[in-house]
Amino acid sequence: MKVLHIGKYYPPFHGGMETFLQSLAQAQSTAGQDVGILVHNHLHRTTTITRDRNIRITRIGSLGTLFFTPISPAFRSELKKSISEFRPDIIHLHLPNPSAFWVMTLAEARDIPWIVHWHADVVSSELDWRVKLAYRFYRPMEQALLKRSHNIIATSPPYLQSSEPLSAWKQKCRIIPLGLAQRDISPPVDKPSLWHPEVLRVLAVGRLTYYKGFEYLIRAVAHVENIQVVLVGDGEKRSELQRLIDSHKLVEKVKLVGKQADEQLFQWLATCDSLCLPSVERTEAFGMVLLEAAQAGKPALVTGVKGSGMSWVIRNHETGLVVPPADVPALAGAMEYLARHQTERREMGLRAGKRFDTMFTIEAVEKQVSDLYNDILSTPSA
Known part of the structure; x- marks a missing residue:
């Protein structure tokens, strides 16, 4: 054929x-x-x-x-x-x-x-x-x-x-x-940690554009203790997001690292505690990065945008958490939940990996x- x-x-x-x-x-x-x-x-x-x-x-x-x-x-x-x-x-x-x-x-x-x-x-x-x-x-x-x-x-x-x-x-x-496709997403051996010690490690990946909702994630971080967010990607909103980080004095908590090669991205995935995809529009139809996180055995925090596939890919409290879009307190509360419930967080990641193997x-x-x-x-x- x-x-x-x-x-x-x-x-x-x-x-x-x-x-x-x-x-x-x-x-x-x-x-x-x-x-x-x-x-x-x-x-x-x-x-x-x-x-x-x-x-x-x-x-x-x-x-x-x-x-x-x-x-x-x-x-x-x-x-x-x-x-x-x-x-x-x-x-x-x-x-x-x-x-x-x-x-x-x-x-x-x-x-x-x-x-x-x-x-x-x-x-x-x-x-x-x-x-x-x-x-x-x-x-x-x-x-x-x-x-x-x-x-x-x-x-x-x-x-x-x-x-x-x-x-x-x-x-x-x-x-x-x-x-x-199946990929080897495993923690690097004999390399220094990419993250601060003793924090909730949240990874966000995507083009820095209008519908991704990263500004709400940044604002939410201001209300959460012991957290580090790494945002991988580039786009037209990078300068605006950096100004938001600076104005909220979050330079130690939120880091924009730009585009990353697959090898580096997989290291971030392998060593994070959770992925976050805080999109605010149905332009985010599915969220391929959710599959990458699931393949790595990580839970995801996503927004329940009406009609988007994100909350179908991620099952609330089964393979991750789902919160309303553009809701700073809800995002902050979900990240605090992930920080407090380490065992459940790991179990959600394992279930995400099994769902990937079955469906994706x-x-x-x-x-x-x-x-x-x-x-x-x-x-x-x-």
Whole structure:
């Protein structure tokens, strides 16, 4: 079977959507499928072709971004070329990604079934007016693509139920969670501790952007004793967050460490007591970092954003804690709870690891995706 994935970016670009795409493509290749990937080049204006194991990756030159969207004038012609040369049996589109809309303009794609992998709605954000404005132009093309697609993969039941863009197409939807490849996330040997001694060690990971809610986490730390928070990531709100840390005199408690290589990130994961993902909008559709924490046997503190998959991935008082979004006292109280209940905290981490092994390995997810492909290709109308 030949599968052509159309994505936004691909590692080494770091993001949940990109990490999942790489994990899925590698698992599909291992399972014997012929996999091609078409994405934007986040580093250069030129188009490059590389290989990841047996996977052909075409990164199309980008001129920059507008409203968080890569601008790649050559995307349509490269997509046309890839379809003509690769001749895929399935086109697997990862949304949100406006460049995926080009598939609707190509005669070469008309007889090939399309799957839309719905990673997140383009939320009409009340926090960022640019997203709200851009969605007015995006939505008609989004709906046309969903109408033409053969099936849609949603990543969790709550997200599917709350997604307004998917509401007209639920009969096409199948729920398949995101997954991760198995990794060795274990404490480093013979290395000095990354943390202060005798504190609750809380790790937060993500792009420093408007919907992540890191400012509420920082404010909550001011009300908790014996705690250290390490925030891994970079983004447009870094300066604002650093000013907040400085103004609350939290430089000993909260540390912004910027982007980290996987090896360093895994060290933070392996040695923390808990992960915290305090997002405040459904733009946080799933939370891939929650799977990384679970794989490391760590509980997670998340916010119960209505319609987000976070509180489906994390079960309250079973694999972590769930608190209301943008609620500083609730975040502070949850961190104090984790500090006081060390045995329960460790047990939640163990249960998180078992839930990962049961539901979120990339092999389990690849099997479900492959079954969907086979269902489509075995249907005469396809």
